Amino acid sequence: MDDDKEKVKYLTEEEQQKLLEKYDPEAGTRKLKGMLGYIAFIGLLAFSLFQLYTAIFGVFTAQIQRTIHLGFALSLIFLLFPANRKKRQKGKFQIAWYDIVLAVLSIGVGAYWPLFFEDLVMNVGRLGTLDFTVGLLAILLVLEATRRAVGIPITTIAVLFILYGLFGQYMPGFLSHRGLTFERMVQTMFFSTEGILGTPLAISSTFIFLFLLFGSFLIRTGVGQYFNDLSTAIAGRRVGGPAKVAIFSSALQGTISGSSVANVVTSGAFTIPMMKNLGYKKEFAGAVEASASTGGQLMPPIMGAAAFLMVEFIGNGITYWDIAKAATIPAILYFTGIWIMTHFEAKRLGLRGLTKEEMPSKREVIGKVYLLIPIVAIILLLMSNITVTHAALYSILISIVVGFINKDVRMKFMDIIYALVDGARTALAVAAATASAGIIVGIVTKTGLGLKLANGLIDLAGGYLIPTLMLTMVAALVLGMGSPTTANYVITSTIAAPAIILLGVPDLSAHLFVFYFGIIADITPPVALAAFAAAGVSGGDPLKTGIQSSKLAIAAFIIPYIFVLSPQMLMIDSTWMEVVWVVFTAMTGMIAIGAGVIGYWVRGMHWIERITAIIIGLLLIYPETITDIIGLTSFAILLALQYFKKQGNKNLPTILDNGHNIERID
Template sequence: MSTWETFQKKVSKLAETALPTKRKLSGFEVWLVNIAAALFSGFYVYSSGFGMAAPEVHRGVYFGMTMILGFMLYRFRSTSPTTRISKADYVLIALTIGCVGYFMYEYPKMAYRAGAYTQADVIVGIIATILALELTRRVLGNILPVLAILALIYVYFGPYMPEFLLHKGFSITRISGYLFSTLDGLLGVVVNTYATYVIMFIIFGSFMEKSGVGKFLIDLPYSLAGRLVGGPAKVSVVASALFGSVSGSAVANTVATGAFTIPLMKKSGYEPHIAGAIEPAASTGGQFLPPVMGAGAFIMAEITGVSYLTIVKLAVIPALIYFFSVFVMVHFEAKKHNLKGLSKEELPDPLQTLKSGWYLALPLFVLIAFLVKGYSPNMCAFWAIISCIAVSWVKKETRMGPQEIYDALSQAGKSSLIVGAAAGTVGIIISGVTLTGLGFSFSDMILSLSSESLPFTIVLAGIAAFILGCGVPVTASYVILAVLAAPALIELQFPLVGAHLALHWYSQLSNVTPPVCLCAYAAAAIANSDPFKTGIHSLKFSIFLVLMPFLFAYTPILLDPRWTFLETLQSVIFVCLGAITFGAFLQGYYYDHNKIADYLLLAIATFCLLIFNLPANFIGTILAVIVWFWQKKRAVPMAE
């Protein structure tokens, strides 16, 4: 066994420390959970390939199975049993089956009577709402359920609210009926998007891992660039981009690639908190990089009515710029501390890696080809999954038989809970906004606070995203921002897709921004570093999360039809140069360590390069060159 293979085997176990705490079941209950998770995943693989069920069944199965698996795997409180499912949880599972069964059976009648809710509708709706809130609390914590409860209170007590929040109020019957008896409440757009698209890409990620595709996407970049200055960190960026572009989850990407990249970075000389910070910054970028872009992109397509392929086309250039900015930061970090790459013996041979595993990249090409052909994302994921199985059969050691397929389906079903647990609760919040018209009031309030200034409105949206990110998952954060803040941005002539992409980028701040930064926490567990310190540095490496919404508003990097190709090319070139100068500014190192004058000139250069103004861009470029030569002369004095 090679040094590289031995190393991989040892560090892969570290990933478990970053996963959410679950029950460790045994015996019959392990089988019960695994078979339920596999059937859950298998249902959506089948429906994506051979035709979806009726809407109430399609959404009901996702909503119900997510809650059933959640109650099986996550405890009510710290004193609950850890090795078995409690009796109380079996009761909750039975209630879930009853509620979802009632919804799927009665929905055609409920749709027919449209608003004339029966007593059974109301009672079952109340139970389903409580179950959804409880599942979210167990899996994701208290903040999101509290927000949902506040939304319900606001809906009920509307007549007693302050003037700018005043509305007529709604009865418990109307609230419960709307939440449960329609396709706009608990089982609304979020559940539909997760069931239609998101779970398929989670399943695809699981099949990538089992088939050896995921391993190839990590091995190849390391074999090619691991020996460069700061090589492990640079390749971490590339590997996280490749893996994250199809995994659909920043946390999953952090854990999957970080188990290998973080120990290698530490070994090459990076401090633990720096190694832990680079991986979340790179993994978060996977949420923007096509072809998958994370759950938020699918919801964006649903909300805006713009095709997913169009969103992908608009998002690709900003995503590449983001990864370039992280790469630049990593480079200056390595130069500042004179960090070398890994030795040849510690890395796989690039030619051998490519020769022996080139075919493992075929599932990615299948996915992209089907997207370009105009197939729905879930159908694209279906054929990508089939291709994973096909390429796995090339070699005996990666061959996926019935057991491996079952394991991949089961793992995907369980992994989906981190995303799916929020779906019903976010539906409650959206329902509160829809019923009361809060979106328009909130939008007016933002416009008033910002004096209808687009830059200030973008800042306010960023602050709202930061606050939401302290307790709300990234997708839920985007959905809330989309219904509350997007109208204000659009009112100020921010293009529709640009406004939603800006909010999608802002929603990812919670991955890397203390005090709650899930990706940074996961990476810190692997790096054995301080989570808060890791989060602070992770935010520094991913600083373009903050800047990109402004670039969407004021530069042509989105390939918007309003701009010509040459204008877009100009903007991309100078923004990339701005990423270099900004990285040098933040890292305190360009060709040499920065001095006060260097910081000042680099700051001015960055500003000039990031704005869309050709004379300013040239000034910024000249300043960047001057500082570089100045530092070079200072670092290497001319011989007398």
């Protein structure tokens, strides 16, 4: 069948961890032992208990809540994340004396607001020498912690914004501003709620932490493996089954995962070897998993925790449920697009589904459907009038009950403790990223850069919407490279979204537009972290995997334009009939585009047919009555031509070659 075909070889947990550490900075933590190991363990546990306490009994004053959250995160990052991740000794990272010093300084920074709250409030705007020193130290610690736990890209962006804030008077044209003094910079960054202690960290210290904790408890219930089994039971027997299992499983994993790379490695360790064994090329197998796993960040209800930030950034009375509801149809279309293309690729290659022997027991899969109760519960709770905080708390309790019911894992007291520790560990990088994102937001607010860039983009696009969208797309793709979901959204929504909003686009459409392209940066070369991680699992070429991923995720490059031009897709001020029609035409268009990209529909397609199919798909996706009519008519004609040509080939007599029958291949 293919040179890539080989016996299925699943990655061990150790191999998965190595891949995560290579491509996901959040996974590269030290394995501390002895006294420091106990200190880190207790610190992580205390972090979770603090967050649970404030969730149950109410949060403290903004500055106190956020600095304690920040102090926990920074000190633990310096203990757990090495300055140089490449240096190892005997399987664990070596801790340096300066890491301990930085951890202690971080505790001091975290305690400063709680200890001197009244004095700081009374002296607002006036910084003493100690205040200035602590504030400057906080900025430096945040930048270094972000570099260690999140990566260089977002740290570099934050540093550039600080430099812009300080030396803006030397910038050319519309970018010029008066420039901030060092004192004003420090005051904004740490002694106001417009910088490090701004909205991003506020969301991290409340909603995001609890949902990451929920994900940690959910994993302890055994739901991760169940996602794979359920996906295999539903899609495994279909044409090219393992690829469809990967799509379905990644969509489910995305409901709880906050990382594209983690999704790729955990789900891909199961699905990619199966795809290779079936006959998919290494790069295609990796691309299916990478594009599907990245799409998991677009899947409600969690959406990489960005949905909670979106509520605060958009305002205007919008609720979390409004965002989750609006994101549902685009997410379905995204996964449908990948599903369609993998189906056509499987048909083109003549790939089978899994055999009955390779399938899990349906009785066992159905018998464990109760593992989905926490996910269903959190969706229902978020739909109700209950607060997001209480929805997360109740869902955590439900997860514990479900974990106790599942006889395969049977959650015990220490499992609860480990879940609390793992949840806090997951939150460290998010806290650092949101703190750095706060620096960026603070500079944008103080200098008016957001509006300046928005006007600059519009002027460059000649004041037209489509060119502005294209320029904004490029900006979001560049800004989103190498950044985690939450920081990614903060950056793109602050810098890129205002340009679209100025042209009259609804706020929600504009924010989802930049959110989509920021996320797709994970599979867009040259960075493409999710694609590179998938290539690490498949053994394929990373760059080719990234290119294939971008092709499979073509829906993500088209769908945002649809919901900007036609907000009905987001169920904004629309009837159900309008929503159904937009979804129908968009889905039909995705079939045509998928066939054109892969080169197979009912039969193999000539290059002219492929180009025609893509044009038809774009006509159907564009929300206009005339384009829908032309697109549907052309779709029917091309489908009929494909069908009749295939039937004609079937009726042709077989060709004899040296007395042997040779079947006609479409």
